[in-house]
Amino acid sequence: MAIVQLQGVVKEYPLGKLVVSALRGIDMTIERGEFTVIAGPSGSGKTTLLNLIGCVDVATRGTVLVDGQDTGRLSDADLTRLRLHKLGFIFQSFNLINVLDVHQNVEFPLLLSGTLTPGERDKRVRSLIDRVGLTEQLIQRPAELSGGQRQRVAIARALVTNPAIVLADEPTANLDSGTGASIIELMKELNRTEGTTFIFSTHDHAVMSHARRIVKIRDGAVESE
Amino acid sequence: MTLARLIVRIAVRSLIAHRVKSAFVGLILAVGTFLVAFFGALLSSIEVATESAITESIAGHLQIYDKDARDPLELFGGMGLGSQDVGEIPDFEAVREVAAAIDGVAAVLPMGVTNATIFGRNEIDTVLETLRESVRDGDAARLAAATARAKRIVESLATDSATLDAIGEAGEVEQMRTALSEATAPGFWDALDLADPGAAMSKLDWLDANIAPMANDGRLFYLRVVGTDLDLYQREFDRFYVVKGQPVPPGERGILISDRSYEEFVKNIVARQLDVLRRAVVERGESIAADPLLQDRVKRLTKQYRRVSFQLDPEGARVVADALRAHLGSTETDFDALLRAFLAVDDATIAARHALFYEVIAPRITLYEIPIGQEIPLRGFSKSGYIRAVPSRVWGTFETRGLEKASVEQGVNLVDLDTFRELYGKMGAAQLAELSDLKREVGVATVSRDDAEAALFGGGPAEPVEAAAAPTQAAKEVPLVLNAAVVLHDRQRVQELMGVLSERLEAANLGVQVVDWQEAAGVLGQLAFVVRLVLVISLAIAFGVSMIIVNNAMMMATLDRVPEIGTIRAVGGQRGIVVAIVVLETVLLALMAGLLGAGLAVLAIWKLGEVGIPAVMDALVFLFSGDRLYPVIDAQHVGFSMAVVLVVAVLSTLYPAVLAARVPPVVAMRGKD
Known part of the structure; x- marks a missing residue:
């Protein structure tokens, strides 16, 4: 069953009087529970594609369906809600809130959604932090953690709302190869145990080797699968 | 943890994380709060003091005067020269009755203001x-x-x-x-x-x-004269007190001269100059040697020796000459030369010579050109333009407690209502009776045009149409009241009771209007308003500048936090959350800075309230209602300053907050760029 469907997706950016096409008609379907890599060289359009799927940007033309919802027809508030409830993000630069500790960073999306009781919330946060192996660092702030630990916090935060899709934009780019591999292992394991759909972009062949499906992008179009 | 608490936590921690920016913005907000609370309290204190100076000297809390008056009532004089025409209150007794019936009115005093002159003699x-x-x-x-x-x-x-x-x-x-x-x-x-x-x-x-x-001509003194019911005035205006002489006894006519006018204009010029020099050198620590103006004053003083020598009889001159020779260690035999040498004072000699003057010379001369107890002709320009000379006894001098040094107060001198009426050019009971008698004596009669021929040349009815008014009728007192001061029990009720009084006087159709003390005091009353206006404008400018600075600082801080804001938006935070975080941050900062600023203002005012702010200029004595202002600060000032600083903080953060809310979540993905 498709969780993401893209039909004829075009994304253009105005650049002065010019218009730059980042995506030139992408058709793609991603099934629930997939562990997909979007690969391609820098400037190929993979981040743009991830942004459209992640509802942080909208297509110039074409349709992007996320969990059955046409993102082009949603308001900013609806898109925000969709991100909160259906999507989890893992950023290349971790993007943690520096003034909050590990527990609070992970808890943040749950507080925004307001769906759980404080007890349930705490249990879920602690269990995820445990899953990513940071129980000892519960009350440490991002500045006190290593890069790998920060990315683990980001993973826990991305999964805490139990999203349908987790999007990871070059999640290992700022990590050494060993740490990167362990992060990928962790994501694979969560994909296997939680059934969460993982879509991540990378141009690292070592990372690609872990993917069950690789979509190669070049010059804004799907080159191969 | 709730979302609200998390937002507060983010805000607080952001403040700490950006401590340089926080300290900078906090300092600006603290200074702003301090300024508003400090100057607000100072201004309120000045307003209360000025109000008290005006209402407790001559104005009362409210003033009633002719509704159709050509000029506005300006008790302390206006910008224009000459007398104002404030009309008359046609029926003062009726006005008094209406006003006195209002609960909260303590007294209603009849009044009138005019100008008069006195000639000093040579x-x-x-x-x-x-x-x-x-x-x-x-x-x-x-x-x-x-x-x-x-x-x-x-x-x-x-x-x-x-x-x-x-x-x-x-x-x-x-x-x-x-x-x-x-x-x-x-x-x-x-x-x-x-x-x-x-x-x-x-x-x-x-x-x-x-x-x-x-000889030099006698000098002309100009007096601003307030005619009133002196008994009532002396009773109702608590600050009034007699300095020299005595109060005008009940039922008597006369004038009470402002003590400062008396000291500064009526006193013998040699005594006055010595007073001024002594005050400058001894009290204010100035130096004749260093001040050309004081040197000039000494030069003029030595030329005024005749104002002493002409007044001394031979025995007095002998005693004074002996004393001066002893004091100066001189053998000079020419009295005028001796006096000139004595008057050539300097920083070292002024104090002793001032003392010697009052000890030896003053008792032997006429120290004041208008001695107390003497009857003097008070000259006034009547409304019809001729000069009236009204004999008036100088009973004494008076002061308004706390305003002894206030230069504006010196212009007001008090006379009884009869004297005022005559100065103003309206006949009193005695004159009317005299006029009536004269009319009768010379057979003046009012004759109608038709009967004029018969009345003049006989034939027909020879009786005048209207006989001259009988003396008894003419003697009926004609009250002349130009304005009336209304003293209230509670100064807080000025505006409320002004409304009530206006309505009732209007309903009684007495042809008068009511103004509050501020308006009645003319330019002087507006002084407090002007001070407030200047201060408010200054503070507004200061806050305008603060807003720009705070706004800039917040803009910089917001730009710094774009990735963080993008992340919050990307993980599902609505725009409102972002606005709340940014605004809350400033509100918290404003609260802390506000408490600090207001606290410092409370301390500063409390300290000043203990030692007092000296009135360094005469004009300030009136504004301060005394030699020193003892300011007070209350919760209202603190609350107002906090509110102002909060509003300013929020306003200056709104734009950065809106900008922050507009940060697209996609920026969170740009970490690699």
Whole structure:
């Protein structure tokens, strides 16, 4: 069953009087529970594609369906809600809130959604932090953690709302190869145990080797699968 | 943890994380709060003090005057020259009745303001009058003393030919020289004895005509005169007190002169100059040696020696000369030279010579040109333009407690209502009766045009149409009240009771209007308003600048946090959350800075309230209602300053907050760029 469907997706950016096409008609379907890599060289359009799927940007033309919802027809508030409830993000630069500790960073999306009781919330946060192996660092702030630990916090935060899709934009780019591999292992394991759909972009062949499906992008179009 | 608490936590931690920005913005907000609370409290204190100075001196809390008055009522004088025309209150008793019936009104005082002048007399006039009185009374001792004084004056004038050149034209000067040689000729003064009063009086007339014009003219004093019910005034205005002389006894007529006017304008000029110099050097620590203005004053003082020497009789002059010689260690025999040397004071000698002047000289001269207890002609310009001279007894001088040094207060002098009426050019009961009697005596009658021929030439009805008013009718008192002061029990109720009073007076159709003390005080009343306006504008500018600075700082901080804001948006935070975080941050900062600023203001005002702020200028004495202002600060000032700083903080953060809310979540993905 498709969780993401893209039909004829075009994304253009105005650049002065010019218009730059980042995506030139992408058709793609991603099934629930997939562990997909979007690969391609820098400037190929993979981040743009991830942004459209992640509802942080909208297509110039074409349709992007996320969990059955046409993102082009949603308001900013609806898109925000969709991100909160259906999507989890893992950023290349971790993007943690520096003034909050590990527990609070992970808890943040749950507080925004307001769906759980404080007890349930705490249990879920602690269990995820445990899953990513940071129980000892519960009350440490991002500045006190290593890069790998920060990315683990980001993973826990991305999964805490139990999203349908987790999007990871070059999640290992700022990590050494060993740490990167362990992060990928962790994501694979969560994909296997939680059934969460993982879509991540990378141009690292070592990372690609872990993917069950690789979509190669070049010059804004799907080159191969 | 709830979302609200998390937002607060993010805000607080962001403040700490951006501590340099927080300290900078916090400092600006703290200074802003301090300024608002401090100057707000100071201004309120000044307003209360000024209000008290105005309402407790002559204005009362409310003033009633003619609704159709040509000029606005300005009790302390306005910007224009000359008298104002504030009309009249047609029926003061009815007005008083309406006002007094209102709960909260303590007293209603009739009043009127006009200008008057008094002529001071020159020394020759004074001595000639003494000589005349001595001849009339047959007082040989007094005559001898006064003759000696007159001789001294004439001799002094004769030796100072420069003065003559300054006074008149060539022909006149020659005439004066002749008169002076005659007056200094041996035997001239022998005729002034009691053996032949007629000859003595002729000699005095000759002196009056030929010598008196050579002396300086008596000075003209301008007085701003407030006519009122003096008994009621002395009772209702608590700050009033008599300095010299006595209050005007109930039912008596007379004038009470402002003590400061009396000291500054009526006092002998030598005494005044010595007072000024002593105050400057001893009280204010200024130096004659260093101040050209004070040096000039000393120079002028040494030329005023005649204002002392002309007033001394031979015995007085001898005592003074001995004292001066002893003090100066001098052997000088010429009295005028001795006096000039004495008056050439410097920083080292002023204090001792001032003391010696009051100890030895002052008791032997007429220290004030208008002595207390004397009846003087008070001259006023009546409304119809002619000058009225109203004899008025100077009962004493008065002051308004706390405003002794306030220069604006010196302009107000008090007279009874009858004197005021006459000065204003309206006949009093006695004059009306006199006029009526005169009319009757000379047979003045009002005759209608039709009967004029018959009345003048006989035939037909010879009786006048209307007989002259009977004296009893004419003697009926005509009250002249231009304005009325209303004193209230509670100063907080001024506006409320002004409304009630206006309505009732309107309903009674008495043709009057009501203004509050601020309006009635004219320019002076607006002073507090102007001070407030200047301060408010200054604070507004300061806050405008603060807003720009805070806004800039917040903009920079917001730009710094774009990735963080993008992340919050990307993980599902709505725009409102972002706005809340940014605004809350400033609100928290404003609260902390506000408490600090307001706390410092409370401390500063509390300290100033203990030591007082000195009124360094005379104008400030009135604004401060005394020599020092003891400001107070209350919760209202603190609350207001906090509110202002919060509003300013929120307003200056709104734009950065809106910008932050517009940060697209996609920026969170740009970490690699």
